[in-house]
Every structure is written in structure tokens, then in C-alpha cells.
Amino acid sequence: MEKSPTSNVKGIFRRFSLFSKDDGHITKKQSLWSLKSSLSEDKDKKDIAEKFEFEAKEIPLTPCSVLQIKDYIQTDMLKEAYLNLLSLRLELRLEQSSLGERECHSNLDNKKKDLDLLYDALMDKMSAIVRNSSGLPSCNKELLVYVSCIILEEEKKQGEPGAMEGWREAWKEAVLNGVRDTLKNVPLDSREQNASWLAVHLGLLGKAVVEDLERVKTELLSSYPADFNVLETYVSCHHEAVGEHLKRLLLNVTELKDYYALLDFIIHRYPSDLREQQRALIMEEDLNKIKTSYCHCQKEDFKLSLEKCILLETEVWKKKKSPERTEDGFLTSKIHVDICQLIAGYYGNLQKIDENLGKSVVSSCLEELNPFFTRFEKEFSQQIVSLLNSDLLDYCLWVEYHITYINSFSSLKENLQSYKDSCSAQVEKEVDGLTQRLRQCLMDHFKSEVKPYMDGMMTKKWLKSDADFNEVVSRIETYSGLCKSMRAPSAQMFVDDVHYYVAKEYVSQLMKKKYSCKKNKNEDAAIKIKKQWNELRKLFVEMGSSLKWLYPLGNYLSDIIGMEIEKNIKDLLNPLVTDYPDISKKHLLAVLSFRDNGFSLEKNSVINRFTVLKRDAGNTSHQYSFFTDIE
Template identity: 25%
Template sequence: MLSPRTATSGLELQSPEEPAKLQTPARGTRKASSGDAPGSHPSEDARPGLGSLRRVFSRTSQQASGQGPEEDRGLFQRSSRFLFRSLRRSRDDGATTDQSQAAAVPGVARGPEVPSRIVDGGSRRSSTGVGSEKLESETEGKSVADLITERQLLAAFEQLRQLETRLVAEKASHTFEQDPTGFARRAMDVCLHYDGLAAEIRAIVRETLGPARVDAAALGELARVVRAEEAAHPAPPADGDFLLTPRRWRQHWEDAVRTSAQERVRAAAAEAPGPEGAAGLARLLAQLGGAVRSDLHKVRREVQPAYSAAGFPAWEAYLRAFHGAVAQRLQELAQDARGCEQLYVLLDWAANVYGSPDFLGTPDLTLSTEPLPPLLAPAVWARLESDYISFLETKITSCFDSILQLEQSRWAGAEAPDVLQGLYHTPLSIDVHMLVAEHVKAAGAISAELEATTLRICTRALGLFLPRFEKAFLESKAVSEPHLGANINACEELRTSLLARFPGTFEELEKPLVAATCTFQKRLLQGLQDDVQPLFRVLCTKAWLTHDVLQPLMNKVVTFAHHLEHVAPLRAQETLQEVHRYVVREYLAQVLRPRERFRGEERMTSSQKMGLDAQAIGDTFQGLGSEATWLDQAIPCVADILGETYKDDIQRHLETLIGSYPDIRRDHVLAILALRRLGRRRNQRLLQHAQSLLRAAGKAGGSGGSGAAGGHVLFEEIEVPASVDLLITCI
């Protein structure tokens, strides 16, 4: 009597979305019928029922038809794996039944097992099952797995396509109504072999950019099999049959290209050890750029021809893949960038190195016809620029501090300024020019907006630096004619060159630069005034009548003028004219405030002496190059009034004096008339006439009082004693 054998109810396959929720099969025992032959196959009772498999495939098809394009691949991979696990459990249950039956009935042989070769991810797996077929080529005698291993992808696909077509036809003819497990095994074999082909495609792409030479045959085979699959599965079937669903190998290939590019980019970054900071970042980016350039050269020269022979657009795909990988890596580096130098290295590399049309190095490498997305997201780029500007403000201020410290060290070392091209020279202007030009040029290479911002930063920093520099110099012990001349030259050079090089930007600096220049000019004049002021005190004295006391004064003026030869011509002329005006003004001040009053012959002698001095002063300054010829009439007019023997002509001399110097005041006229002692009535008449001339001159000049014609000022700065009116009335 036969012993009872274990029977399993139909194993119901679950939805692919719930692969873990397998129902535990209900187990029970039943007596074998007397009609059961000892040689009957024990696995027939262990297979899932036809109704269960129909429900599984029905649900699978419905869910597959409702999934989006990105979920289809995972869906069928999960379906294949689930079928494999389910059928393996069925096979294990069948094997248990066989063993129990074999133990109960000695001599009963187990059913034959037919191997089925399965490839998953490029490796082959063997599985056994009753009634399974060998996936072998009928023409070449090779299985699909062997063809995949040998990378005969198109032949493998053609055989697999034949098996798929045959399986679909058998399913349509209801061949598997009595054997749903057999259909599931064969469908699983087809799916797993498709997965093996996809894995081999990924492996070929991953090896393409390696150190070995490009396998052009493998790439051509890859392109042809992808196009063949697209032609075989142009669209999802209307009935939702998962066997005929497109495998999307082109998408697999593009994903593999992107993964390969990311691996190459990260490997290039990992191979660039070096110093930290901006230098290390620059070296890393240089290594990255070189690796990307080398890989794209290889793609263009070796990979693209192999693909293009099969009509496959490899260049654009690799270009987009590397662009995306570089963008991802650069965004990661941007998160860790610190300091002005590192931020600029990133911005400069993105804008000028990678963004350059010469990045790929050869004319035959062109960018994609489709525009690539920005290397850095707009928000990331804006953040980098903002951080860079903040650090730049601090850096430029620090650079100006360093320039001031260098100048102070030269002052402390009592270093005389150099003479370059005939002018006193200080490195100040060169340092400022280099500082501004360097940062503006660097910013302009990135963007016009950043260049304009950098110019504004430099303008503000230089405007704050000038007063500090001026104050520090005037408080130092280095104040001398050469150093003052060098600083005047530096300010003049900055004013002219910066305005010419950056028009429309540094206009606001013109006023502080001119103010600093004027300050240095005044300090230069003050040194001369302090030196010659005592020499004016001997004028208009009895010793002056008999001695040439003016010559020592003019010698000092000539010595001072030699320093002006090394000053910028425009500023030197201004300073020389100011010295000329100072000498004439101080001479007249001594005449109008005489220490001794001359009468008779002494007055006539003093008039002649003044004429000679005026001639000497005019000749000296003319020889030095002074263009202030308007000063030449002042001393001679006063000398003529002082020495005029015909008193009625004094009015004519006054008219000449007032016409030439409209800034003269009533007090000055009184002081001049007091030198002659003409009498009260004549003095009052001359004074009234002079006042009418002064009023007319004031109206002509557009002012209500005394003024200087053409900006010339002479008498206005001469102080006269307040007792002159009393002197006039007492005469």
C-alpha cells in the first residue's frame, strides 16, 4: 500500500508591490488514489494552480500598465525576482514530496531535471526544473548566456527574441493552461536574460573610458542591440503583457554613461592631493579639468566613431553626462569654499576655464547644439559672488593698510625717493594701480556686474586711504621737498591715469586726490616760506637802500625751484606761480608796512630801488619758467606812485594799479598814499576817485565788492595797519 504523500494547495503569487507578503501555503495530506502510477511525476501536484497564476499575471499586467516610465524597469525586475522566489519554493516543496514518496515507495525514480542557464548582472546562474528548456542557439549550438558572456549581444538578443515570441504565441494558444509553473519558469528565464543583457551593456560602458583601448566592436554591438530592442518593442502592448514591454535599454545606456562620468570625475578629484586652501583647490580643479578633457578627447576620437557607425549619438550623451558630473562636483566644492581666494578660484574656473570655448583644446571638439544647463545653479552662483564681494572688501582694505605700512617703513628708513624719467617717484601710485587693476581685471573676467562692484569697492577704499596717507606722512619726519614732490606726482598720476583707464567710475575720487595734492603743495610752500620769511624783514630799511638784500632771498627761490623740475609739469607750474605770487605779495606787504619812512632823496632812492627789485624778481621767475606775468606790474606801479614828481600823474598810476589788480581795497590805497604825504585834500580826492574805480571794477566783475580778475589774488591777502586813516587825517 502506498504511503500518503504531502500535497500543497495552489501557491498564489503576490503583487509586485508587495513581494514580501507571500501567503503561507495550506498543507494537508491525502491518500493517493489507486490510479496513481508509481512512475508519475511528483512535481505536478506541487505546482501552483492555473487559477492562481492567472490571477498573478492579471494583477501584474494591470499594475504594469498603470506605472510610469521610470517605474517599469523596477516593476519587471521585481516581477522576475518574485517569480524566481515563488517557483523555487514550489520546487523545494516538490522536492520534499519526491523525497517522502521515494522513501515510502522504494524504487520510484525521480523525474528528470533539465538545466536552465540564467544570467543576472553579467554572471550566470544555473537552475533546474522539470520540463524547462535549454536556451540554446539552434544554429550555432550556443546558449543565450554564452553569447552574452562572449558579448555577442545582437545574436543573444535575436535568440532571446525568438524565445520570447514563441512563448507569447504558446501563451496565446493556451498551451500552459495545465502547466502555469512551466510558463512562469520560461518567462522568468526570458526576463533574467534580458536583465543580463542590460547588465552587460552597463559593464561595456563602464569599461569604455578605462586605461585599455576602446573595444570598437563591443560598442558597435551595443548600439545595434539597443536599436534592435527598440525596433522589437516600440511601445507597451495594449494587453499589458510584460514580456513584450519595452526594456528601455537606451535609458539604461544613458544612465550607465552618467554613472561612468561621475566615477571618472570623482576619481580625478581623488588623485589630486596637495596643499590646502586656494592653491589646493586650484590644483584639484586643474586635475579635474585635465581628466575631463582627456576623457572627452577619447570619446570623440575612439568612442564616437564606433557608435556613429551604428547611428548612435554618443558624443552629446557623454558631453551632457560629464557636464552634469562636473556641475555636481563643483556644487560640492562650493559648499566648502572659504575665503576670498578659494571663492575666486571657483568662480574663475567655472567662468573662464570650463566656460572657455578652448576648454576642450582642439577645434574639432565642439559643444552640443543643445544649450547645456548652467554649471552652477543661479542661487549658488549668487551666493558665491556675494561671499566673494564680502571677502574682497576686507582684502582690499587690508591691501591699502599694507601699502601704508610699506610707505611708513621707507619714511622711517630715511630713504630718498628715486628719480624716474626726471620726476620724483614713490611706489605708491604703482602699488595702487596694481591693486585696482588686478582685482578689477579678475572680476571682469567673471562678469561685468562683478567688475562694476569691484570698481566701487576700490573707489571707496582709496577714498578712505588718501586722508590716512596724507595725515601719516605729514606727521612723519620724512617731510622734505623730494618726498613732497614724489607724493604730488603720485596723486597726479592716480588722478589722471585712473580716470582715463576707468572712465565714469573714479570721478568721485578727483576731489580727494586734488585736495591731497593741494595739501602737499601747501606744505612744500610752507617750507620755503619758513626759510625766506626772515629775509623780507630787511626790505624798506636804510640798509636796504645801500645793499642788495634781495639776492639771498632769490637764491633760495632758485634752489627751491630746482626741486620743482622733478615734479609733474602742471603741478610744478602751479607751485612756481604760487612762489612768484608769494614773493611779490610779501615784498608789497613790507612796502605798505614800512619800518622806516623815507622823505626827499631817500624816497626817490627807495622808488628806484623798488624798480630794480621788481626787475630782478620778474627776470628770475621768468628764467625759472613762471607764467604769472600778471604779477609784473604790481611793484612798479607802487614804485611809480612813490617816486612820481608830478603829483597830478599819481591818479593815472592809481588807475593802472586798480585796473590790473581789482582785489585791491581802500585800505591798500590809503597805505600807498601815506607813503607820499600829499596833503589831506589831495589824498581825499585821490581816495574818492579810487573808490569809484573800485566800485566800477566790482560791478564789472559781478560782485558787490573787491574781487580778483581771472581768479588772481594779490592785495586781498596783504594786511595793512588800521592806523592809516588817522595818519591821513593828520597830514
């Protein structure tokens, strides 16, 4: 059966045990000639035997001088140096043995010091050879064979007087230093030379690690016996050296893309076979610091991007550009699209590296939306306020801008639902608050437009003219058209707000005692109220108001006002109190006063009936409230 190169080398180590004890005396165990002969006789070891090329001579009976041995070491003649060191060690022990335990000789002390210094020099030289064997396209593998032979031979002598320890540890340290040297030679541009300096360097670093370990497998394994665990040692040393290298690189990392490149390398691109077999490249504490720094940088980057979004929208306002529309006719801007794309990009980039980090980054960025909404709203209000003092087209543009951002931020909230785990309730609250304030701003201006015309109703002038009412209708119709470009649910809320306000203001005019019908004018007023109320009803039905419970009220009130016989009004009270239980005696008196402010017993009869109905109803709660809002 053919033997492997590794087993051949192992045989060399077994035959390179040059000394043993025999009856208490140190003797030479095997000559170098017999070592060479045994190698030559084994045909399977021919290639290794040719590396050694030992001369046929035994260990020198008399070692050469210290200077000569030192020269052998310095010139990489490990065989000659080691054989003479063994001879020198044997000579020293024989001399010590002949002197006895109590005798002392200064010459022996000097010789021992020389021997120790030469062994130190040999260990240093062997470490240098091992260190230099890393990262080189080729090396003197025969020297590595001698290194491993010497290490094994010295390990056999552990425990003997004067034996030097730490050979295997020195070899491992030399391997590690060699790997460190290899990594130092990986090209590293400065940030000024290359904006992608770190990503490029880490790519080259990973390539260098893989190539170096491939070279170890193909070129260095045959120089060592199996128990050296060469490949495992080199893998471990690469792992340690790369970790050290990354910590040094981290000192110069300040930008987001560089933190990303570092995390990508550590978690994703570092060779998987190395990552799975070893401990973490860097301590978890350091990795968490990188992640925290990444989150901070990403948040600052997101903040700057949000500021750019505001600047882009500011250009739209300054140039009075009309908002864009979606295919289904809704007003919209790109602001929510840009924000969502930013967040999706952050999460997508990190998901393949570390999903939890992706969630942390998204959560961190979403927190930055809270102050962004405040900054946006302030800038928006300041920039477009001038549109209100201009012509009708500018005013319509002012309204369209509000609807645009109501739609955009409502869409933003919908998109944020996909990050429910990372999105705090505060963010959703802030979005809702902003869209509600934008709607309220529209509502306030609608109120300011219709209020003067509402105040002109329920008067003698109103009874003769529909001018004020027509102005109210005109403005409702204008806002109705604009609301068609507003998305649900904001559109529904706005329509309901308009409906409630118009109904409340219309009824409120009856309560202000501005006018009292005389000479049967109550019938004309009742007819007008019913007609106008039904016209408003038709408008709000078309607009899609959900406040259907308001529709009967105008008819109830007009019936009371138009009743010819006052005492019969009490028969009309039951549905009014049932459907609008928050109506008070004060409210009913105001309606009766509008009908006729004169005193009559019949009016007292109506009030008494109302009191009974309210008492019988008790404190029954009702789903809706209306009269409570009317003073």
C-alpha cells in the first residue's frame, strides 16, 4: 500500500531521535548515515530524501566553535547547527557528570551560557523561517522539514536537565506573525485616493486569506507531520490576525458606507468555512459597537435625506407648480415615495447581512420622522401662506397643496405598516397628527369663508333673498370638487366635518334670536328652511357624508316653525327629542321664539310636554351629540 507524503515525513521524525540513555550513560543512538540510508531504501520517500542530501557522517565527536555554530544558524544551515548543538550539549553533560554534583567549574558555566544563547538564536532563526514561509509564492520547504524535526526532537527531551521549552508555542507564534505580515501587504488605499477604500481592501483581504490557505494546503502540509495540525493552525492564525486587522481598520471608519463594508465582510463575506469553524472575528461587544455606529450614521444620513425632500418640495411651492395626480385622479407628491424608498433600501441592504440590524436601523430612522414632520409643517405653512392673499387660482392651489400632503402622508402611514415591528406608535401618532392638522387647516378656511354668509341667515333679509345661502352652497360645491382628489379615509373625515359644521351653523342661526316671524311669516320661513335643508342634504349625499343622522333635523325644525296652531307643536316633539336627546329647553325656546316671540299659554303647553318627554327619556345615552355644541 502506497504511503502518503505526510506518513513519509512522520517516519523521518521517528528516525531523527539521535540520543537515548543506556544504563545511565548517554550514548549516540543512530548515525546520520543510517538515517540517509533508511530514507534511500524507502522508494516512497525518495522525493523527501533528495531534499535532505545528508552527508555520510556522524554527529561530531567534538563540536565546532560557538562562532561557527552561530554562523550555521545565521546562514540557515539548520542541520549543521543543530547537530553541533547536540554535540555541544552532550559534551557539556559528560563534563558535568565527570565533575560530580558538588564541584563547580567556571568554564562549564560559560559553556552552558553559550549553549543557551545558541539555542535562543536557533529558535529565533526557526521562527523567522516559519514566519517568512507565510505569504510567499515559494519557500525553502526543506528548511521547514528541519524546523519540524528539531521541534519534535526537542519536545522528546522535555524534562531533561537544561532542556529548552516552548518550541511548539514559538512555532505557532511564528505562524501567526507570518500571517500578520501577509495581511499587512494587502493593498490599502487612503480615503483620499479611493472613496471605496475599505470595501476594495476588504475584498482583497478575503482573497488573500483564501489564497494563502490554499497555498498552505498545497505547499506546506508536506513539510510537517500530522500532529502539527498545520492547516487548522493556519486557519486559526488567519482568523486571529484578520480580527486584529479589522480592529485597526475600525479606528479610521467614520462613514456609513465603510461601516456597511465592515459589517458585510464580518458577517457575510468572510469565508464561511473559516467563520463556521472559529470563534467570532471580533468580540461581540466590538461588533455591537460597529452596529450602533452604523445605526447612528444611517440615522444622520436619513435626516439629511429628509431635509433634501423638504428642499425639493420648497421648489415646487416657490414656483407654484401644480401638484401631480395619480392615474385615479388623486393629488400626490413624491415625498412619501422617496421616504419609503430610502427606508426600504436601508432594510433591503441589511437584511442579507443581519435581519435584526435591519430592523434596528429602520426603527432608528423612523424615529427621525417625528421631528421631520414638525420641520415640514413649519416650512410648508411659511412658504404657501402668501397664496391666500392672492387671486382665486392661488387660493385653489393653496387648497390643492394641503390635499396633496394629506394624501402623501396618509400613503406614508400605509407603507409604514410593513415595518410594524420597527415602527413605534409615536410615529403613527405623529403622521395622524400632521394629516389631521392639514385637514383642520382646510376646515378653518372653509369656516372663515362661509361664516359671514351663515350669519346673514334667519333674518328678514334672508327671508327675502337666497344670496347668502347660495354663497354657502357655492363654496360647499367648490370644496366638494376638491375633495374628490383626496384619498380615503381623510376625504370621508373632511366631508363629515364640513357637513357637521354647516348643519350646526345653520341651526345655530335659529338660536341667536336675530329675527322673529310676524304675520304668518313663519310659514314662509318653514318652507324656506325645508327647501334649503333638503338642498344641503342633496349636496352632502353626493359628497358621501356618513352623518345620515343629521338629515331629519331640518324637517323637524321646519315643521315646528311652520305649524299653524301653536298648541299642536307638542305633537311634533317626540321624534325630535328621541333622535336628538341633547336638545335643551333653551334650544326649543329659541326655535319657538323664531316662530313667534309672543307670550301664549299654548307655548307653555309645548314646553310642559317637552319637559315630560325629557324626563321620561332620563339620562339615556345617545350615539350622537349635536345641540350640546350649540350655545
